[in-house]
Amino acid sequence: MQLSETTLNRTAGTDTAQTAWNAVLDMLEMAVGAAERTLNDPLGPLSGAPQTGAQPQAEKRWQPPAVPGPLPAAARRRALALSEAQERIARRLEAARQDVAGQLHAVSSVPGVGAPSGAVYLDVNG
Numbered sequence: 001m002q003l004s005e006t007t008l009n010r011t012a013g014t015d016t017a018q019t020a021w022n023a024v025l026d027m028l029e030m031a032v033g034a035a036e037r038t039l040n041d042p043l044g045p046l047s048g049a050p051q052t053g054a055q056p057q058a059e060k061r062w063q064p065p066a067v068p069g070p071l072p073a074a075a076r077r078r079a080l081a082l083s084e085a086q087e088r089i090a091r092r093l094e095a096a097r098q099d100v101a102g103q104l105h106a107v108s109s110v111p112g113v114g115a116p117s118g119a120v121y122l123d124v125n126g
Contacts, residue, residue, distance in 0.1 A: 020068030
């Protein structure tokens with residue numbers, strides 16, 4: 001049985017779209033994994049490493065990937081699972097943000113904490 005050129009082109013296009021969507025889903029899954037690792041260990045590798053004076057580098061602002069056409073049916077289950085994982089991580093991030101906000105509020109309510117320091121004079125002669 002021979003496939004027509006149109007069928008071959010459609011199949012090749014589907015394979016290309018599936019490959020492109022797999023790359024997008026891979027990238028998004030890595031981002032969810034990175035957020036989860038950060039929630040589990042906020043200092044990451046810095047938590048166990050001796051202090052060397054090296055500063056963590058800021059992450060580049062995330063840009064959404066170019067969508068390679070409609071989501072293929074074969075990627076639907078994976079995309080739905082990824083969406084659920086993103087929602088779960090978003091809820092955990094919001095809870096962590098609220099926890100930090102509460103801690104900052106508690107610290108700022110202590111008198112003198114966060115207030116600009118005034119001049120201090122030390123009498124070394126007297």
